[in-house]
Amino acid sequence: MSGLDKAGALLVVVLWGLNFYFIHLGLLDTSPYLLGCLRFLCVLFPAIFFIKKPNVPWKWLILYGLFISFGQFSFLFGAIAAGMPTGLAAIILQSQAFFTIVIAACMIGERVKTYQILAMLIAGVGLGLIAFGQYQGQLPVLGVLLVLLAALSWAIGNITVKYVGAVNPLALVVWGNLICPLPFFIAAVSIDGWQATIEQLQHWSWGRIISLAYLSWVASIVGYGLWGKLMSKHSAASVAPLSLFVPAVALVVAFFVLHEPLNQWHIFGIAVLLIGLMVHLLLPSLRKTA
Incomplete structure (x- = not known):
């Protein structure tokens, strides 16, 4: 992976780490499934009028x-509705990295290098420490299963990108999400009711507008655009583990912006995650230099 691609990967990690603050902001006055519907409507419009459909x-x-957008977020929202703590859900969601690598190895025959396994193991320990510090009570079993399904859905979406190959990543994000608003809207009406959904659509706040702008144009178009480009160029084992470091950014942002506390387990876990990140990004270059 070139230095430019590494910088792009780190940018995605930062953008997705900030993502959780804007999800929090949007959910203050919008139900989860309606927020998902509006998010992907903003991904489509007006971009779909200016970006040509990819030759796919x-x-x-x-x-x-269906997998990287609707499946991932519908399962995630369902888990939160079932009582899963949001912060812990964000951590467990990063298990998509392990699912992606296993599926890529089985279906595409991609090889996983020793330093990549080491980096993932270190990052896994860091995530475990953060998870312990984030939530030390009983976990809702249904919530955990739904988050794991969300992670699996994201992983299958990653493999779909591998099959698609090298295309315009922005076009893939825009045209690939063409059908997403409809199932999200159906879910919103089914769960929230028609009247509640209409009332939410009639009243808009600046918080919702800012949230949708970030979630759609920054986190989705820029973030998933860069992510798709990296997934198409490099092996799953090179790219997927980078998402493991998103919770570290999310925790730091929550500490400074939302004033959520950072305990010793969080700090220790973030430090271990950074060690894993350095192993993943720097060890190959150090070995070549040596």
Whole structure:
């Protein structure tokens, strides 16, 4: 992975770490599934009028949207509704890295290098420490299962990107999410009720507008655009583990912006995560230099 690609990967980590603050902001006056519907409507419009459809069969675009967007976030929202703590859900969601690598190895035959396994093990320990510090009570079993399904859905979406190959990443994000607003809207009406959904659409706040702008244009178009480009260029084992470091950014942002406390387990876990990140990004270059 080149230095430019590494910088792009780190940018994605930062953007997705900030993502959780803007999700929090949007959920203050918007139900989860309606927020998902509005998010992907903003991804589509007006971009779909200016970005040409990628030369990809419709089946791959539909699979991309169903798994990496609707499947991932519908399961995640369902887990939170089932009582799963949001911070812990964000941590468990990063298990998609392990799912992605296993699926890529089984279906595509990609090889996993020793330093990548070492980096993932170190990052896994760091995530475990953060999870212990984040929530030390009983976990809702249904919530955990739903988050794992969300992670699996994201992983399958990553493999779909591998099958799609090298295309315009922005076009893939925009056209791949063409069908997403509809199932999100159906879920919103089914769960919240028609009247509540209409009332939310009639009243808009600056918080919702700012949240949607970030979630759609920054986290989705820029973040998933860069992520898709990296996934198409490099092996899953090189790219997927980078998402493991998103919770560290999210915790730091929550500490400074939302004034959520950082305990010793959080700090220790973030330090271990940074060691894993250095192993993943720097060890190959150090070995070549040596």
